[in-house]
Amino acid sequence: MSAIAIEDAEAGPIEVIQVLIALHPGFGAQELVGPVEVLSSACHKIKDPSPSPSALSYRTKAFEHTIAASTGGVSSSSSLTIKADINYTDAHDDLKEYDVLIVPGGSPKGIDAIIASNAEPIPLLKAFTKLQTTDPSKERTLMSIGTGSLLLGAAGVLQGLAATTHPDFYTKLEIICKDAARRGDLEQTDVMEENYVVNNARFELGENEEENPFILTKRPDGRRKSIARKGSNAWKESVKRRESNARRASLRLGGLRVITSGGITSGLDASLYLVAAMVSHESAQEVARLLQYSWNKGVTVEGIDV
Template identity: 55%
Template sequence: MSAIADTTDGPIEVIKVLFTLYPGYNTLDVAGPLEILSRALHDAKDKSSKGFECQFVGTAAAMKSVQGLTIKADMDYDDANDELEDFDVIIVPGGEGVFDILDKNSEPLNLLTKYVDLQEKNPAKERTILAIDTGSLLLAQQGMLEGLAATTHPDYYTRLEKICQDAATRDVSIRTDVMEERYVVNNARFDLGENPDDNPYIIKKSRDGGPVGANTEHARRKSIARKGSNAWKDSRRRESIARRASMPLGGMRVITTGGVTAGLDASLYLVGSLVSHESALEVARVMQYSWVKGVTVDAIDV
């Protein structure tokens, strides 16, 4: 992340986001999150305090969506792989092109695997992957959802389950819990608040994958975003690194969503988690959008 200004609490951080484009992506899977992230500010009264900087990687200079929208790529996948460590968030849209990627084992599959490798080797940095709509199928193909919970477009729940089962068998790993939700967040950290045990919005999972604890009855309740931006404070840094290192995928925050509009909801969650809850609410207000929340899954040992 790069500092753009100083405040009494330290530098304001710009979160660097990479959209992974391919032929046949869904327009709204890209345009929706881009709209929300571009509007997010650390300080609602200061338009220079932007929260996110977005770039696009593509297999060609110009990438065309299913609906006919063409977006110019800022870089190709070779360059993106070389610069991958610079990015805090990777967004994977869904679309008809997903199935061609699965058939050909093409990008962004390799980039996603490399991004996880970076996190596992260096959990000191907070990284996030947001897969929208059928984009979650790409994560499943790479074994990135093993032992986690996930969702996708309702028409593809069975396909997601099948890919996850195949990956778990191949890698002798824990199954994936496919959920019917707007979005599902794994490896949440500061999002959970100071005392996760008191948070009724968390689904806790034991080692055998089953829900445990007093909050089990609330397993379908909505998630809440962390208030404020205390995640960045040095007093939490050592704690956060230790916790990330003990989590699946090196503590990579993994978010999957339902259909295209669910990508808007998950993007607001991302703003709430990485910038502030107040910023997310302000973006939703300005866009006149009703934020529908999903669930946060916290994997714990018992």
């Protein structure tokens, strides 16, 4: 399943990025549907070069998603029931096949129950993180929507990183991350009041940094606000180049890209960032146009040039 290659007569192999979505009882419906809509609308080629039947291959979808849950059907906090594609046992077995793992947030009561019992998807989050740490030869991304970051914090994934969550839960995220730090290696989490926060981003800066659309501002503290790196070629090549593997291995969590987003619509913004990072900025802009949505940017805390 991982990054399935579909042959294109002119462009060569087109990668289909495999996304695993981890659902839990009481998940937020819009925190699921928003990112799914964005990723399902993303294409590697946004314009057909000709009206011929073969032109359809140029709009090959960029992402394919699979939904995992503990039961065959799982209900959201608004009583929307979603059918799962696989259970968590299969998700663990096939975890190495996925490029992206997304965790929507949900009702506070549901999130608290998961944390108290260390239930799924917490073990899956730990396994995905460990997989990247032990095998940095592949570029993987972990993304949470809203209160989903509370589950990342409970899993110990956010230690030493920066993160955000739904604005009503900043303090709770800080408490959860402090508890995780005490259980782990005492590294703290920088909880930021931002739209979305990206750790371990990738940049393709080019010769003139000022003209790169992926770098919006430079901050006095060394942090750079960015929307993504430039194009999907960098992503496809990153699994082949030894220097890319070495750079990932030197980063925290083996270079696992960790994205946390704030409220419900922040999930749309973070998903558009993911499209820009793994496909192209142009593709993300096209998705935003199709959805008639204004893309609001977040911040990038740490990154590497590719």
